[in-house]
Amino acid sequence: MPNEKEKKQILVMLEQGKITAEQAEKLLRAVDVPESESESKRPEPSKNLDKLSTGGVKIKGKFKVEVESADGDNVMITLPLMLAKLAFNMMPAQKLNEIKSNGVDIEQIVNNIEEFIDMVDEDIVNVESANGDKVRIYIEK
Structure with missing residues (x-):
């Protein structure tokens, strides 16, 4: 037992x-x-695993968030963009249909990630506050 x-x-x-x-x-x-x-x-896994296979092509690039606070606390988050495709493949089919019925085509978004990476040449967010805190969000290619 x-x-x-x-x-x-x-x-x-x-x-x-x-x-x-x-x-x-x-x-x-x-x-x-x-x-x-x-x-x-347990939710039924998405049937999109084969449909969205990368065919051996790895999506290159990383979504990065860097936070530097004036008092010395620093945070760095690095998220490989390949995870977006993997997350899509693991979503339950019911949730994908629910999202799609609300007008959001996640499949198209995921398939266009590489195009998005190529288009972004500068920081998505780059902020420095008056007290010296800094936040930078960008795509590392």
Whole structure:
């Protein structure tokens, strides 16, 4: 029984005062869901995986966000643009249809990413505040 270990851990956390009785009850209910029931709730993956295969062509480029605060806190986020295509392929078909019914064609957007990358030659956002905070958002090719 794989759930027994989780149940015991929840009860130990309750005993140690790390969670409330209400939280323990919710957690116990969550781990007590039969596996077949949780499987049926899993969304159906998109059927677009083959349709949007990259054919071995890797989308080059990275979406980058750089934040430098005046007090020394710095943040750098780098997101490979290839992830957009992968995320599209993992979206449930029902959600894709829902988005498309609202007039947004994600497939077209994803397929045009490379064209967008080629068009962007400067920063998307480049801001410096009066107190010295800096934010820069750009595409690294």
